[in-house]
Amino acid sequence: MSFQLLKKDPYTQARLGRYATAHGSFETPVFMPVGTVGTVKAMRPDELKGLGAEIILGNTYHLYLRPGHLLIKELGGLHAFMNWPGPILTDSGGYQVFSLSQTCRLREDGVEFQSHLDGSKHLLTPELAIEIQEALGSDIMMVLDECLPYPSELSRAQSSMELTLRWAERCLLSRTGENSLFCIVQGGTFQGLRKECAERLVALDGKNPGKSFEGFALGGLSVGEPMPLAYEIAGNTTPYLPEQKPRYLMGVGMPEDIVTCIGLGIDMFDCVVPTRMARHGTMFTKFGRINIRGSEFAKDSGPLEEGCSCYTCQNFSRAYLRHLSLSKEILSAILNTIHNLHYFLNLLGQARRAIAEGNYAKFQKEFFQQIQSGEIGANQKSF
């Protein structure tokens, strides 16, 4: 597995790259649809492939609790289990432990939590996080980290960063297989801590022969802070990361966040936004967002997004999509997810082409102009 930096944009920090895994390679910048419990919600894997998804994300916390990583391993790993032949990145489970479990208690050795499914007690250690991800057969594993809430005080952010660094090394040392492992830069909203964390992870990366990180993630962003602050931290942190390794901004985000952060040198993104919002009727278009349940679409025979080539836009009217969404039909989730994922994956494809042509700044500018000029209905919201 390896990352190849193919091109750097002349006017921004945007980068074009390629990451090779045992399950094929993907181009960066990339958006990874989220497949929480072994399925990207409402999507057949062949549909997902047809939409141009090259890598998807799986959630360690969910899969560990149900059906269990050992069961998945016995059945040939997550790729075989869910019939997804391409690369899979798995998170460490830490974020969900903090956000979903009934109770959780941070200890030096790991984090104790109770399952949100049945209340059963578990201890997630850095070593277990790696063991689970290796059992799943993840192509890219993430270290266990503590994801700080926003806002957090400096002293809290400092000690959390120290713990994250200790856990990162334990993850690094417990690796046994060929799976890639990414570390995570933490440090809250404190630029000094972010810089220190990045530098110490880089040092750790070279410390143990044969044990290195294949990529660097930025964690603890997009957790409630103003997005301009997240942009600032991301942009000020990437200069401390090795140029020849990919940078992954975890859990981000909205299209405008992605377009902005590509320009700050980020290579990888994931977010539940396109799939989750689709199920609630919020649709992304190049002119901005609409909620398809709005009454202004009741008799609208036009497609969701004029000019869009996705199956949904090619075959169905806004009026029909509104009807399906209001009727809570499963087909609503399917068709809306197809469109939103097409939008995100297509946006990333356009971004990659722009970088390849050395035109990313122009692409960014036009993207925001189009969003801001959008007039596609009474409830249209520009970003």
Place this chain on the structure above:
Amino acid sequence: MSFQLLKKDPYTQARLGRYATAHGSFETPVFMPVGTVGTVKAMRPDELKGLGAEIILGNTYHLYLRPGHLLIKELGGLHAFMNWPGPILTDSGGYQVFSLSQTCRLREDGVEFQSHLDGSKHLLTPELAIEIQEALGSDIMMVLDECLPYPSELSRAQSSMELTLRWAERCLLSRTGENSLFCIVQGGTFQGLRKECAERLVALDGKNPGKSFEGFALGGLSVGEPMPLAYEIAGNTTPYLPEQKPRYLMGVGMPEDIVTCIGLGIDMFDCVVPTRMARHGTMFTKFGRINIRGSEFAKDSGPLEEGCSCYTCQNFSRAYLRHLSLSKEILSAILNTIHNLHYFLNLLGQARRAIAEGNYAKFQKEFFQQIQSGEIGANQKSF
């Protein structure tokens, strides 16, 4: 639109036919997947076509209440609205008025009811039932009838049948378009009434020049009575129906009901069973039914049904399907529906081939032998 009787089985009453509509033709015996509110639940229309569905059913009651037949008409009719290019049969709405509405009151002119969605009051008359179905652009419309509960007394069944006959004539006389119209034989579980109703509908069929029924349905069966009684009534009624028109047994049924009733001379079937049961994990196989949520499938790497050629069986294990169903994932509804519809549509295809070969009795016998010999897991249920 017309029905062509292509072949009669030598040893049973089974018939092979072809029905031509403005949206293409379909072969009988046929199973019609149910698309209640303008979608066969969890299915893309191209998926449905790929499964071999030739005609689907739409529910007048649901579409009348939401989004409304006039809106659908304005948007080009139900075929365009839901992007289903093939034939559509619509029911009259009567059955759902009796089973779903909050309150309903039978009157000579129609049936008063309150919407299950918002409590609004409506009066469904025979004329309105036809108006709605014509607005939807239905290929095959059904007359408004009263669907008796089981059991009902003779006097109640008699007066209900008289009302159904009066309404059938009003439907016949209110037709304005080229859409086909099927009448419905009622009469409860009383063979004398069934015969009388059939004969009087046949008489009505020839009474008004240029106003005829294109098919005959059997209604009020499979509403709680023992299925052998339903078989008996169906088998004793078909001899009174015109041979050159199709016979439709409404709301039936389970695979064994369909295989039995084809042998009694029935040509058309519809039922929510394959789609609804799929969403609850009950799967049809040639060896019988299983519930995929059973713990015996937790580590089962085999396909749902050995030898099945559907997308689900070709690509996923029982263990994965169990996991999806327990996790209430949308993909569970999708994959399970694909398999169950494939099972039903494939079964009907086999039945048609058997009739074409004059072998329907043998087909029936082998079908029941295989079901009864089935051993596919601890919770396997033979039919």
